[in-house]
Amino acid sequence: EVHLLESGGGLVQPGGSLRLSCAASGFTFDFYAMTWVRQAPGKGLEWVSVISGSGGSIYYSDSVKGRLTISRDNSENTVYLQMSSLRPEDTAVYYCVKVGVGAAAHAFEHWGQGTLVTVAS
């Protein structure tokens, strides 16, 4: 069974930094791209970043480019989101998501439970 467990969320001041982690299990981790999707309180879903299985391809949304950095450690089955220069508008629940392959390519197959990041003074 696929399991994704996010951690690292919390309260941080504007301009501060935070690192989110997502521990994965139940599938061949390095075969799948992993992505982060966030949801501001009471708002819709917003895609943040994606990293390929090997880590060789990475993309970011324009709203986070230059401030958030995605990475992965395939030996630890973990994906990270390093967040810096945080703004109040980055306040959201951050979901770690496994991206499908083959017929389900581009589909967000499995979601973690999310971790809340609050940017406030």
Next chain:
Amino acid sequence: QSVLTQPPSASETPGQRVTISCSGSSSNIGSNTVNWYQQVPGTAPKLLIYRNNQRPSGVPDRFSGSKSGTSASLAISGLQSEDEADYYCAAWDDSLTGWVFGVGTKLTVL
């Protein structure tokens, strides 16, 4: 604002059928597959439809998806109270080089 356009709300009575639309452009829905997600309040989203019209195992066949040109739709037949949730469409966007979501449609089962 969201790149994909969805109605913010929809409602119908139990047992009836409801359709939720999702409109995009040539760079997203027009050239890539559409996926739908269901989010029950207080929980993480769940994949409901992938590749325009495919259901993951465990999703009832009451849920169906379709796509034509730069638009897609999700249909739910035989509505049940447990279907009350937010529904999001999403697609890869070639111009933005990333995924785009619809604003989400809040479905109320009256």
